[in-house]
Amino acid sequence: MRIGIDLGGTKTEGVVLGPDGEELARRRYRTPSAQGYEAILQNIASLVFELADTVTGDFTVGVCTPGALSQSSGTLKNSNTGCMTGKPVQQDLERVLDRPVRLENDANCFALAEALDGAGQDAECVFGIIMGTGVGGGITIGQRLLSGRHHIAGEWGHNILESDGPPCYCGRKGCVETFLSGPGLAGDYARRGGEDGLDAIEVAARATAGDPVAATTLDSFLTRFGRALAVIINVLDPDVVILGGGLSNIDRLYLDGPARVARHVFNEDFHTPILQNQHGDSAGVRGAAQLWPDPD
Numbered sequence: 001m002r003i004g005i006d007l008g009g010t011k012t013e014g015v016v017l018g019p020d021g022e023e024l025a026r027r028r029y030r031t032p033s034a035q036g037y038e039a040i041l042q043n044i045a046s047l048v049f050e051l052a053d054t055v056t057g058d059f060t061v062g063v064c065t066p067g068a069l070s071q072s073s074g075t076l077k078n079s080n081t082g083c084m085t086g087k088p089v090q091q092d093l094e095r096v097l098d099r100p101v102r103l104e105n106d107a108n109c110f111a112l113a114e115a116l117d118g119a120g121q122d123a124e125c126v127f128g129i130i131m132g133t134g135v136g137g138g139i140t141i142g143q144r145l146l147s148g149r150h151h152i153a154g155e156w157g158h159n160i161l162e163s164d165g166p167p168c169y170c171g172r173k174g175c176v177e178t179f180l181s182g183p184g185l186a187g188d189y190a191r192r193g194g195e196d197g198l199d200a201i202e203v204a205a206r207a208t209a210g211d212p213v214a215a216t217t218l219d220s221f222l223t224r225f226g227r228a229l230a231v232i233i234n235v236l237d238p239d240v241v242i243l244g245g246g247l248s249n250i251d252r253l254y255l256d257g258p259a260r261v262a263r264h265v266f267n268e269d270f271h272t273p274i275l276q277n278q279h280g281d282s283a284g285v286r287g288a289a290q291l292w293p294d295p296d
């Protein structure tokens with residue numbers, strides 16, 4: 001059996017997958033972020049052992065988390081849960097669980113889950129995108145993750161899209177993430193004179209309802225999506241692009257997105273499918289479990 005854990009800032013979710021990828025059990029715990037790093041590790045251990053009690057036989061553990069393991073130090077970087085950053089999370093989990101653990105960032109787990117038995121299951125090369133609080137990406141080739149030399153393969157969210165754009169937490173300005181994330185879209189709406197404090201889905205709904213500022217904002221968002229994604233198409237030329245995260249619910253991305261990408265692709269036509277994910281919020285936790293190969 002394969003246990004997958006999705007460690008988020010507010011909740012920690014776990015599943016047990018059977019041999020054919022079927023979900024045998026699922027539990028959700030609150031993440032004790034305020035209590036610090038050791039409490040988060042113990043919380044994961046409790047969740048793993050509770051899930052393990054639901055199955056017979058041995059099990060593997062895969063963990064999905066924002067951020068990535070540094071190739072050089074083995075510590076977690078770019079995590080959105082402050083107390084996790086700089087910690088050797090994988091090593092420490094192996095210690096508390098007393099077994100090997102595989103750990104990957106959330107966008108990679110998303111891409112893997114969708115490539116194995118989701119929207120990209122028939123594709124040789126998948127580019128999986130998470131557009132939510134941040135923007136991430138993961139690449140699979142032949143249903144295996146491509147990590148890259150620095151373990152950053154697919155991290156298109158911090159390519160600079162507009163050098164005079166808003167500041168990004170990474171220290172640069174105008175990264176893809178500052179425009180194509182939820183806060184990026186909502187912030188752009190506010191900068192254009194729209195109401196402050198809305199979320200991205202509300203801005204998209206207002207555009208549909210005829211709010212002219214929202215319509216202009218969404219149009220720019222789609223143009224930026226096209227320009228940013230065309231860079232990936234020109235370099236990787238994946239067989240399919242799969243969208244996840246809250247913004248993947250904006251239907252204009254599928255209706256108008258391909259034409260916007262086509263403007264910037266180095267080819268006379270563009271017919272890469274841009275698809276919505278099939279696993280929804282479960283992609284991360286499923287991908288985490290699937291970091292280990294199917295036991296048969």
Ligand SMILES: [Zn+2]
Pocket residue numbers: 157158168169170171172175177
């Ligand atoms: Zn950035």
